[in-house]
Amino acid sequence: MRIVVDAMGSDHHPVPDVAGAVMAAREFGKQDRLILVGDRARILHELSKHNATNLPIEVVHASQHVEMSDNPTRTARQKPDSSMLVGMKLVRDGQADAIVTAGNTGAVLTLATLHTLRRIRGVRRPVLASLIRVENNQLVVMADLGANPDAQPEWMFQFGVMGSLYAQHVLGQPRPRVALLSNGEEEGKGNQVVRRSAALFANSTLNFIGNVEPKEVLQGAADVVVTDGFVGNIMLKTLEAVGAAFFRVMRRELLRNPLRILGGLLISPVLRKIHKQIDPFEIGGAPLLGVNGVVIVSHGRSNAKGIKNAIVQARRAVESNLIEAIRQGLAQYINSHEGPSPARKLHRPYLARRRHKRVNA
């Protein structure tokens, strides 16, 4: 297996990106190769710090890299030799099986969807899924994390299908419980998109358990939680923000006097455990589902451990044949509807426009 790592992706590139690749290479066997894409001189300089000469790591040079401030829709044209684009082309052309990047998420979406890997046939919108660790250490797939701020019901349904296949194939959950994030469990709660999506889920063969509130998400009531990209992003950012605020307040208050410092030392295993639970880098990254290739997007602030865990996740997705499962699964679940859904009908004018555009282009 060959996994591309965008060496110029993270905020502190190429330091954590290269270090994470080295960690993964040490853990993997010789049969798994890592391909670091980016500024060759800087990558080699980083590699030289790690005594990595015997590891199965190659370097592919790319003279540019995407910045966080770059406009995602223009980056393909403005930076044709960016490490992200070069890396994705390797996956597209079958020279690699997956790509891990901690770069600009908007650019990942655009370059993967429109310029290289493209959508799997039948996929309305690719979705950025995220793994969160909830009580009892259970991993929950949340989708969408932000790729589709204004989602249509049928896209939401596909987020559920792809999320469920991810939970099944990559996380090994035999029959994932799929739920819609809502402001109340009762049927009829939710905004319009949620209520319309619920009808599609209820008529499918997915293991749909209905609406869940944030409390139930954190208690592990569902394995896959479906939201539009705006709400999902707000919920995930709220989780991150509360965790950060908690540790900030804790640190400040514990350092106030010697007794508290002592108390803090005594409970430090507890604090470390909680910190580990909410640390996004423990998990690795967010899979972009619905394109023809394994793409894992790491947090821009990722450290080496975060990159390494994203690489591990990418390997698991390739091993489990995730992309093929989504190809087949989508067809199956779509056929499980009887005839076109109302959402599908609503959607047609849009599709017509798109087709028209393509003919003109």
Added chain:
Amino acid sequence: MRIVVDAMGSDHHPVPDVAGAVMAAREFGKQDRLILVGDRARILHELSKHNATNLPIEVVHASQHVEMSDNPTRTARQKPDSSMLVGMKLVRDGQADAIVTAGNTGAVLTLATLHTLRRIRGVRRPVLASLIRVENNQLVVMADLGANPDAQPEWMFQFGVMGSLYAQHVLGQPRPRVALLSNGEEEGKGNQVVRRSAALFANSTLNFIGNVEPKEVLQGAADVVVTDGFVGNIMLKTLEAVGAAFFRVMRRELLRNPLRILGGLLISPVLRKIHKQIDPFEIGGAPLLGVNGVVIVSHGRSNAKGIKNAIVQARRAVESNLIEAIRQGLAQYINSHEGPSPARKLHRPYLARRRHKRVNA
């Protein structure tokens, strides 16, 4: 001043509702009367436990009460003598200045908006605002908390105006910073509603500071945070859920061995401080803004302290002449637009339908 307390509102009614009213009456002077509405016998029984004979508390009998499971839109017809409806009529008829209830939020909205107090002239949709305490103990007004899961941009703008007036008049912030909750600070981020709302805010005389992410909300970057009712509800429930999960994990882990128990005792002031910060009952309740009267909705699980704090909040709203401020303020901010906004235009067919319906009814 006379404040109605729905004695049958909370999950454990009338116990915390009556106890909260007694606490408030003890704190207030003789000039402020509390009116407990509900089952007279049960209220008097509760009052007898509190040695409350000399306090300025009256009881008004109501033979029914709204349950959490009642359908909000039918409750006016099905329960014409509910404590909530009787209490609101007292406010409507000028026999009281405000009402505090921990009852069914949907019923509060319906009874206040459609059956008793009705909307202030020009208000598109009343909004349930919520106060959250963020770092540095600052209070932030979040609106909407759930009254309008699918909000139009112009409603969102009015949420901002009313939230700003609340922050100014009740919380005493001279020039509240108003922001839109979004998935990124940059202009152009957000879903459609947020992007369209931003244009209305930017053209107004409000102190609009742009988009804020959850992190900035918790750091106190804004005094008023505007969202639609779905997103606001998800964010608030996430905050509550994380707080509860944190204390659950903390308790379980601290009780594992004697050293941790000791550590927990040493840092207990810190834990209490954090608990107090995230305890919704410390603040009291959520004001329903945009109707002709002061309405404060407490959490169904409120304890006596929660009810008492909601009563204190109601008194402050009456003292500060909040309703009159909203009446005048709305007119002013609406005039500050030059001509009808695009959102207003979009909205017209809906208004036309409503008027039509009323004529027919």
